[in-house]
Amino acid sequence: MWRPVFAWLLLITIAPMSAADARDVYGFDTQAQEQRFQTLISELRCPKCQNQNIADSNAPISKDMRDEVYRMMSDGASNEEIVGALVDRFGEFVRYKPEVDSRTILLWATPAIVVLGGLMVVAGIVIRSRRAGQDESPLTDEERARASRMLDGDDSSRT
Amino acid sequence: MKRLLLFTPLILAVVLGVVLFAGIGKDPNKLESALIGKPVPQFLLTDLHDESRELTRQVFEGQMSLLNVWGTWCPACRDEHGDLVWLAEEKGVRIVGLNYKDNRDDALVWLDRLGDPYQVSVYDPRGSLGFDLGVYGAPETYVIDAEGIVRYRHVGVINEKVWEQDIKPIVDRFREKN
Numbered sequence: 555m556w557r558p559v560f561a562w563l564l565l566i567t568i569a570p571m572s573a574a575d576a577r578d579v580y581g582f583d584t585q586a587q588e589q590r591f592q593t594l595i596s597e598l599r600c601p602k603c604q605n606q607n608i609a610d611s612n613a614p615i616s617k618d619m620r621d622e623v624y625r626m627m628s629d630g631a632s633n634e635e636i637v638g639a640l641v642d643r644f645g646e647f648v649r650y651k652p653e654v655d656s657r658t659i660l661l662w663a664t665p666a667i668v669v670l671g672g673l674m675v676v677a678g679i680v681i682r683s684r685r686a687g688q689d690e691s692p693l694t695d696e697e698r699a700r701a702s703r704m705l706d707g708d709d710s711s712r713t
Numbered sequence: 714m715k716r717l718l719l720f721t722p723l724i725l726a727v728v729l730g731v732v733l734f735a736g737i738g739k740d741p742n743k744l745e746s747a748l749i750g751k752p753v754p755q756f757l758l759t760d761l762h763d764e765s766r767e768l769t770r771q772v773f774e775g776q777m778s779l780l781n782v783w784g785t786w787c788p789a790c791r792d793e794h795g796d797l798v799w800l801a802e803e804k805g806v807r808i809v810g811l812n813y814k815d816n817r818d819d820a821l822v823w824l825d826r827l828g829d830p831y832q833v834s835v836y837d838p839r840g841s842l843g844f845d846l847g848v849y850g851a852p853e854t855y856v857i858d859a860e861g862i863v864r865y866r867h868v869g870v871i872n873e874k875v876w877e878q879d880i881k882p883i884v885d886r887f888r889e890k891n
Binding site for chain 2: 601602604613614615618622641642643644645646647
């Protein structure tokens with residue numbers, strides 16, 4: 555009975571540790587700088603492990619990349635320069651947020667295109683059904699008279 | 714017109730099928746190097762065999778070479794080593810070794826015991842040249858032309874099949890050009 559509780563306790567005590575010791579390696583003067591570093595390394599992708607950012611990855615290459623980000627930050631490089639330096643080495647692949655250019659415009663625009671397309675389809679359906687509603691010709695006078703006769707029960711046209 | 718619209722889902726499914734099918738069999742772990750068409754980065758490192766001899770990117774100038782990134786800590790490098798020796802001895806390929814994040818003594822013992830396929834061995838204990846090259850996992854092998862321009866990168870083990878299918882055509886193409 556205690557086993558799941560113990561496992562859970564173990565999990566919640568161990569899980570935050572990897573993030574904590576990654577942070578402890580680097581020293582920062584201000585909270586803002588540390589925040590900037592964290593944001594940068596969480597937006598860079600590890601080329602070895604592929605589905606992790608370099609903040610989470612334990613691969614040696616991620617450590618090298620974190621070191622480089624830290625070194626460049628200490629040298630006063632801008633975020634663009636830092637990301638650019640890593641893209642020059644490892645390729646566009648390391649960006650979790652690709653730049654908007656002629657090659658990636660489709661990637662960025664697809665959600666908008668899909669939403670727009672969906673709206674157009676919905677609009678089309680609404681307009682069409684409204685138009686169909688107008689076109690539906692009401693009964694002519696003769697038909698109406700016949701209908702009431704039917705309802706009254708003396709339909710002469712019935713044979 | 715209306716009838717054609719009925720085929721939209723089918724068309725979409727076919728297009729999606731083609732796109733997804735194109736991705737099958739591609740190894741997502743193999744990335745194209747960002748340095749293709751660019752010169753080998755500048756470096757100043759020592760010769761693995763001779764601490765006092767300094768090497769720069771000039772080691773690539775004048776002839777076509779393969780640059781092989783390896784380390785004694787890397788099991789797959791052990792796996793491909795025999796094939797590198799074969800390439801150097803049987804095929805006469807010039808191979809430059811980049812001993813990556815390794816220990817000089819261990820590396821020398823390794824070459825002593827298993828044979829040395831490298832015409833030049835660059836010693837990069839801290840992985841600085843490796844980092845500039847975008848090495849993300851040894852072994853990696855680069856095709857570098859006579860002007861020191863990176864032409865191709867192979868990530869993973871080199872063997873006879875990889876040589877014949879992937880690397881040799883590129884070596885031949887750029888050898889002719891010069």
